Amino acid sequence: MNKRLHYAWLITFGCGIVMFYGFGLAFNCISVFLNPLMESIGVSNTLRSSITAFYQSGSVVSLLFASPIIEKLGARKVIFASGLLMSAGYVILAMAGSIATCYLGMLIIGLGYGSGTIVPCSILLTAWFSKKRGFAIGLATCGSGLATIFAPALLAEIIEKYDVHSTFFIQSAVIALLSIAAFAILADTPEKKGMKAYGFDFSAKEDVKIQGSITLKEAVKDRNFLLMAVAIVSVGIIISPVVTHMSPIISQSGYDAAAAAKVVSAYGVAMIIGKPLYGAIIDKAGELKSNIYIYFFLLIAMIDGILISRSIVLAYGFTILFGIGGAPIITVGLPVWVSKLFGKEGMGSVFAVLKLCSSLGGALGATIPGIIIDETGSYNNLFKIYIGALLLSFGIMQYLFTKKER
Numbered sequence: 001m002n003k004r005l006h007y008a009w010l011i012t013f014g015c016g017i018v019m020f021y022g023f024g025l026a027f028n029c030i031s032v033f034l035n036p037l038m039e040s041i042g043v044s045n046t047l048r049s050s051i052t053a054f055y056q057s058g059s060v061v062s063l064l065f066a067s068p069i070i071e072k073l074g075a076r077k078v079i080f081a082s083g084l085l086m087s088a089g090y091v092i093l094a095m096a097g098s099i100a101t102c103y104l105g106m107l108i109i110g111l112g113y114g115s116g117t118i119v120p121c122s123i124l125l126t127a128w129f130s131k132k133r134g135f136a137i138g139l140a141t142c143g144s145g146l147a148t149i150f151a152p153a154l155l156a157e158i159i160e161k162y163d164v165h166s167t168f169f170i171q172s173a174v175i176a177l178l179s180i181a182a183f184a185i186l187a188d189t190p191e192k193k194g195m196k197a198y199g200f201d202f203s204a205k206e207d208v209k210i211q212g213s214i215t216l217k218e219a220v221k222d223r224n225f226l227l228m229a230v231a232i233v234s235v236g237i238i239i240s241p242v243v244t245h246m247s248p249i250i251s252q253s254g255y256d257a258a259a260a261a262k263v264v265s266a267y268g269v270a271m272i273i274g275k276p277l278y279g280a281i282i283d284k285a286g287e288l289k290s291n292i293y294i295y296f297f298l299l300i301a302m303i304d305g306i307l308i309s310r311s312i313v314l315a316y317g318f319t320i321l322f323g324i325g326g327a328p329i330i331t332v333g334l335p336v337w338v339s340k341l342f343g344k345e346g347m348g349s350v351f352a353v354l355k356l357c358s359s360l361g362g363a364l365g366a367t368i369p370g371i372i373i374d375e376t377g378s379y380n381n382l383f384k385i386y387i388g389a390l391l392l393s394f395g396i397m398q399y400l401f402t403k404k405e406r
Contacts, residue, residue, distance in 0.1 A: 036159050083183075297321050
């Protein structure tokens with residue numbers, strides 16, 4: 001008897017396309033554009049960081065409304081509309097001649113990113129997988145790693161050959177085309193394809209409801225939810241700002257643009273390895289042990305960041321360690337954490353609110369790198385701040401899962 005490939009794996013592939021253009025091209029590769037864009041309009045490092053703050057702010061705004069919009073329209077339609085929104089944002093950046101226009105473009109890209117990437121993809125994958133959910137999420141989110149491997153050097157070459165504004169037009173077209181491709185593959189639920197989720201157990205009562213939909217008003221009364229929100233904000237202060245400032249961090253630590261692009265590409269390779277590996281470890285070892293693994297790599301990356309200017313080897317070490325520990329912690333860890341602590345029913349509103357907390361952390365932390373480099377000429381103090389935030393987040397998450405397993 002022929003064993004057909006379950007459509008859930010095609011959903012994983014479709015979500016991988018979304019993560020490629022929405023998380024990889026539109027988010028992870030922003031740092032490649034920052035220096036040439038700032039040079040073209042002539043602004044400081046602090047203003048450069050403020051541009052990424054608008055991106056984070058757009059993500060925060062869209063996450064406020066992501067859950068009800070997805071519930072009304074379905075994740076598939078929201079992903080498609082958000083992709084077109086990100087494409088439009090890059091058209092605006094292509095025509096930007098002032099800091100105000102850059103703010104607008106980044107805000108629109110952030111709106112599309114917040115509503116159209118990890119939240120709806122996690123909802124789709126949770127609906128389509130009863131088993132191997134962590135691995136499936138890790139595999140899908142590898143799409144962002146593929147973009148980070150190949151795109152930075154290619155984008156830097158196009159920018160050098162033409163200019164940053166022409167490259168924005170190319171970026172916009174690629175995102176629009178990939179949005180159409182993903183829309184053709186994705187489906188909101190297995191039932192719409194006349195199927196059951198991958199690994200569905202017909203003999204057992206699956207995914208017992210631990211906690212249903214939760215509103216912001218209800219969330220503020222939930223102590224565990226509030227503690228988790230603090231942990232996610234703390235790690236959000238680190239992840240998004242490091243990703244969007246990765247190229248400037250490398251280049252302003254004494255390396256040229258070509259070397260910085262190659263170092264950033266190593267981050268993409270590490271992401272591709274790190275995300276499905278982390279998902280598989282979660283599925284096999286559980287959240288408590290897998291948290292030790294993921295936070296350890298992120299901590300070593302932050303320590304490496306303090307030493308980054310001493311050797312190109314340490315620069316590569318920083319991006320590789322961050323790819324293994326930093327890249328998966330929100331994209332893979334957060335949806336699994338929510339499903340475990342709040343039940344499958346929490347994947348809509350609970351996950352959206354906690355992803356919002358991550359974006360709030362990113363928005364709070366977005367201006368810190370530029371301020372520190374302008375004031376001190378070094379990123380050392382930045383990584384010391386990050387180590388403190390990381391330890392706080394780790395302590396809270398271990399407390400929550402220890403309590404859950406009692």
